[in-house]
Amino acid sequence: MPEYQTHPYDVLVIGAGGAGLRAAIEASSMGVSVGVICKSLLGKAHTVMAEGGIAAAMGNVDDRDNWKVHFADTMRGGQYLNNWRMAELHAKEAPDTVRELEAWGALFDRTKDGRILQRNFGGHKYPRLAHVGDRTGLEMIRTLQDHGIHQGIEVHMESTVLRLLTDDGRVTGAFAYDRERGRFLMFPAKAVILATGGIGRAYKITSNSWEYTGDGDALAYEAGAALIDMEFVQFHPTGMVWPPSVCGILVTEGVRGEGGVLRNKEGRRFMFDDIPELYRAQTADNEEEGWRYTQGDKDARRPPELLTRDHIARCIVREIKEGRGSPHGGVFLDISWIKERLPKAAEHIQKKLPSMYHQFKQLADIDITKEPMEVGPTTHYMMGGVQVDGDTQMSTVPGLYAAGECAAGLHGANRLGGNSLSDLLVFGKRAGRYAACFAKEHGDGRIDQGEVGQAAAAALAPFERRAAERNNGSEGPYQIQQKLQEIMQELVGIVRTESEMKQALAEIERLRERASRVAVEGNREYNNGWHTALDLPNLLMVSEAITRAAIEREESRGAHFREDRPSRSAEFGKFNIVVRKGSSGQMQVSRQPIPEMPPELKQTIEEMK
Amino acid sequence: MATATFRIWRGDRERGALQDYTTEVSEGMVVLDAMHKIQAEQANDLALRWNCKAGKCGSCSAEINGLPKLMCMTRLNTLRLDQPVTVEPMRAFPPIRDLVTDVSWNFRVKKGIKKFKPRPPDAPDGTWRMAQQDIDRVQEFRKCIECFLCQDVCHVLREHHHFDDFAGPRFFVHVAALEMHPLDVEDRVAELNQAHGIGYCNITTCCRKICPENITITENAIIPLKERVVDQFYDPLSRLFRVFRSRKSGRPDTPPGLKEDTHAGVKAAVQGGHSRSAGTR
Numbered sequence: 001m002p003e004y005q006t007h008p009y010d011v012l013v014i015g016a017g018g019a020g021l022r023a024a025i026e027a028s029s030m031g032v033s034v035g036v037i038c039k040s041l042l043g044k045a046h047t048v049m050a051e052g053g054i055a056a057a058m059g060n061v062d063d064r065d066n067w068k069v070h071f072a073d074t075m076r077g078g079q080y081l082n083n084w085r086m087a088e089l090h091a092k093e094a095p096d097t098v099r100e101l102e103a104w105g106a107l108f109d110r111t112k113d114g115r116i117l118q119r120n121f122g123g124h125k126y127p128r129l130a131h132v133g134d135r136t137g138l139e140m141i142r143t144l145q146d147h148g149i150h151q152g153i154e155v156h157m158e159s160t161v162l163r164l165l166t167d168d169g170r171v172t173g174a175f176a177y178d179r180e181r182g183r184f185l186m187f188p189a190k191a192v193i194l195a196t197g198g199i200g201r202a203y204k205i206t207s208n209s210w211e212y213t214g215d216g217d218a219l220a221y222e223a224g225a226a227l228i229d230m231e232f233v234q235f236h237p238t239g240m241v242w243p244p245s246v247c248g249i250l251v252t253e254g255v256r257g258e259g260g261v262l263r264n265k266e267g268r269r270f271m272f273d274d275i276p277e278l279y280r281a282q283t284a285d286n287e288e289e290g291w292r293y294t295q296g297d298k299d300a301r302r303p304p305e306l307l308t309r310d311h312i313a314r315c316i317v318r319e320i321k322e323g324r325g326s327p328h329g330g331v332f333l334d335i336s337w338i339k340e341r342l343p344k345a346a347e348h349i350q351k352k353l354p355s356m357y358h359q360f361k362q363l364a365d366i367d368i369t370k371e372p373m374e375v376g377p378t379t380h381y382m383m384g385g386v387q388v389d390g391d392t393q394m395s396t397v398p399g400l401y402a403a404g405e406c407a408a409g410l411h412g413a414n415r416l417g418g419n420s421l422s423d424l425l426v427f428g429k430r431a432g433r434y435a436a437c438f439a440k441e442h443g444d445g446r447i448d449q450g451e452v453g454q455a456a457a458a459a460l461a462p463f464e465r466r467a468a469e470r471n472n473g474s475e476g477p478y479q480i481q482q483k484l485q486e487i488m489q490e491l492v493g494i495v496r497t498e499s500e501m502k503q504a505l506a507e508i509e510r511l512r513e514r515a516s517r518v519a520v521e522g523n524r525e526y527n528n529g530w531h532t533a534l535d536l537p538n539l540l541m542v543s544e545a546i547t548r549a550a551i552e553r554e555e556s557r558g559a560h561f562r563e564d565r566p567s568r569s570a571e572f573g574k575f576n577i578v579v580r581k582g583s584s585g586q587m588q589v590s591r592q593p594i595p596e597m598p599p600e601l602k603q604t605i606e607e608m609k
Numbered sequence: 610m611a612t613a614t615f616r617i618w619r620g621d622r623e624r625g626a627l628q629d630y631t632t633e634v635s636e637g638m639v640v641l642d643a644m645h646k647i648q649a650e651q652a653n654d655l656a657l658r659w660n661c662k663a664g665k666c667g668s669c670s671a672e673i674n675g676l677p678k679l680m681c682m683t684r685l686n687t688l689r690l691d692q693p694v695t696v697e698p699m700r701a702f703p704p705i706r707d708l709v710t711d712v713s714w715n716f717r718v719k720k721g722i723k724k725f726k727p728r729p730p731d732a733p734d735g736t737w738r739m740a741q742q743d744i745d746r747v748q749e750f751r752k753c754i755e756c757f758l759c760q761d762v763c764h765v766l767r768e769h770h771h772f773d774d775f776a777g778p779r780f781f782v783h784v785a786a787l788e789m790h791p792l793d794v795e796d797r798v799a800e801l802n803q804a805h806g807i808g809y810c811n812i813t814t815c816c817r818k819i820c821p822e823n824i825t826i827t828e829n830a831i832i833p834l835k836e837r838v839v840d841q842f843y844d845p846l847s848r849l850f851r852v853f854r855s856r857k858s859g860r861p862d863t864p865p866g867l868k869e870d871t872h873a874g875v876k877a878a879v880q881g882g883h884s885r886s887a888g889t890r
Binding site for chain 1: 684
């Protein structure tokens with residue numbers, strides 16, 4: 001029997017980014033005991049990197065905005081595969097959750113009359129993003145963190161869940177290990193909330209940190225939960241491309257919201273060349289009108305640089321492929337040109353985009369107030385994930401909840417910028433509330449010691465192999481991770497074909513075999529190599545799910561683009577693709593019809609067309 | 610391709626030593642890239658913290674050639690590569706393993722600071738009105754990424770180990786953000802003076818010089834807080850006033866826990882502080 005420390009809670013939250021912290025605060029306010037477990041130190045989760053803002057139809061800058069417009073924008077952005085109930089709740093509840101942050105001390109940038117300022121962003125009809133310069137995520141996570149630590153929530157930092165425990169189909173807790181000492185931890189819990197974020201580390205070029213290895217998706221999958229929309233991986237159009245070591249680091253969409261434009265090496269604003277039908281009526285057809293829009297002219301339509309991320313990423317890939325890219329394999333993003341239009345433009349840029357200014361200055365020797373940046377697409381966000389009930393955020397496993405990036409539904413085939421931070425707040429709060437209710441209504445579950453023993457043995461196996469198989473073809477974990485990232489980038493990236501994806505499946509299988517022989521050096525205390533070895537099964541599972549779902553969806557829609565099926569199909573718009581673990585342990589892929597939308601929501605979409 | 614040697618501190622809670630690793634380096638690399646390369650190729654179990662790799666999360670704090678820096682924002686072309694680059698953990702905190710230190714003390718200190726308490730909402734819909742110019746200075750403090758490099762470099766912690774009665778620059782910035790928040794109505798001045806020991810700070814400005822977010826820690830946060838402490842506890846007139854009051858109420862007239870040397874520090878701070886911040890008051 002493995003040795004472990006036990007920490008029982010009514011509600012266990014896995015992850016301490018925006019969704020996890022918001023869920024923990026809500027659950028704890030309902031009087032249940034709450035534990036939070038997170039892989040890094042508190043306050044370092046990926047939310048901290050969010051730059052642009054929180055989308056919420058408060059109408060502070062443009063009073064024509066309201067939840068209906070936000071709902072319609074979100075559905076259009078997601079190409080109508082969204083869980084419409086989540087899109088509705090999100091649009092309705094986001095403004096209150098932003099105001100809640102202000103009541104907890106967040107200081108958003110202000111309008112002239114002293115209210116929360118809102119900025120333009122891709123796919124949002126009106127200026128809608130509450131923000132703090134370009135460090136909105138930091139403001140949000142710090143506010144939640146500083147509020148949460150006074151709520152009696154216990155936080156287990158630098159700890160990682162190895163397995164969810166279930167009994168009779170219901171979740172009963174989680175088995176984990178702490179990084180500092182390498183000891184096992186047991187968390188019996190009446191309800192568990194997954195808030196583990198994304199899967200970006202499955203790709204080579206990514207804006208995500210080491211943490212984003214699809215843990216929530218993999219834990220839920222192993223516990224029997226359904227995953228949906230796994231084929232939809234968002235590639236953010238603007239990541240840094242040079243120097244090589246910073247390739248993939250995010251360049252906020254806020255640059256374009258403030259008037260930044262995309263140009264190819266010929267100096268042409270290529271985004272005007274291809275404006276999708278769905279957006280033609282709302283998009284400016286000349287540079288002058290686009291500029292007026294970014295400066296708050298209510299009669300102007302938005303510039304094509306503020307079309308949705310999926311479309312812009314593909315346009316950039318096209319320019320590069322056709323030989324019109326920048327010297328280091330990207331395109332140019334230029335904000336410095338606004339000096340032709342604004343007095344004191346350099347100061348303005350530094351005030352509005354301070355961290356972009358420093359990022360380029362320090363990492364690439366580029367002064368963005370004087371010269372253009374080079375940018376290209378970077379793996380950014382996972383639309384797919386754990387399938388949840390729109391109201392409660394409960395997965396298909398009783399007692400298991402999911403919120404934020406690791407949950408699926410709100411964003412459909414493509415997420416709008418700014419809708420992630422509001423997603424974290426709205427559905428983090430809901431998950432916290434309903435998980436607390438579940439915990440109050442249910443007793444303790446039984447802990448299956450057999451499951452615990454298996455999880456512990458699997459975790460320690462890389463050490464056992466070190467001695468036994470050193471000369472028998474075992475290898476370190478980093479090389480396998482890098483190989484997987486290359487395969488996913490090459491074969492299941494922005495532009496996909498069936499033959500390449502089938503090749504990827506075969507490669508993933510080979511890597512799984514190699515991963516089963518991974519050996520690690522050193523001991524259990526703060527061993528990054530060991531941790532990387534433990535991440536591999538999650539990354540492999542997620543990669544397989546993405547690939548299988550992408551093969552199943554024989555069309556192009558949102559973030560999923562198939563060169564061999566380049567158009568959208570009405571038939572494929574009627575269902576989501578579901579991935580779950582079959583009884584024999586094989587991955588099963590199926591199609592699940594999207595429920596009929598209520599007439600009033602349909603009408604809202606029609607009105608906003 | 611060029612190579613460079615990194616002299617990395619490797620060890621655990623009890624012991625450790627610098628160890629040399631030579632690796633290939635390329636254009637644009639930062640120290641964190643070199644650490645990752647060494648970790649992947651030569652030392653799989655090298656312990657280090659990192660997350661965003663873009664100077665936004667404050668995880669990869671270390672001492673590079675003896676200077677406290679974020680590894681992700683330190684370009685190799687700013688260092689001399691014809692000699693080994695020393696990479697050590699933050700020395701003010703207890704070592705855990707290699708470049709990872711035990712920074713949990715910081716999280717405990719923060720918990721002891723009174724939380725944000727807003728005045729009642731300004732508008733019937735439960736919202737507030739604030740002018741941008743009134744929040745500018747607080748927004749500067751809220752840029753803090755909690756890398757704890759300011760704590761690492763502060764001699765009160767690093768050399769004199771006042772972990773029990775001194776909060777450190779990070780938390781003076783935190784308290785300043787709360788105290789100067791236009792909506793906040795809580796009072797944290799007594800704690801600043803006692804539990805958080807702001808008097809120990811003798812404004813050497815080391816913290817401000819190394820802050821990767823360029824927060825003007827000393828002048829904008831610490832000195833104004835010191836002024837508040839002085840106004841409340843050491844102003845001769847109000848002190849006289851308190852003597853009278855305390856005779857009636859039986860309260861002591863000097864705040865407890867004040868040491869002679871601390872007092873000197875506060876005085877020095879006040880002298881420096883008034884001249885610098887006169888225009889902003």
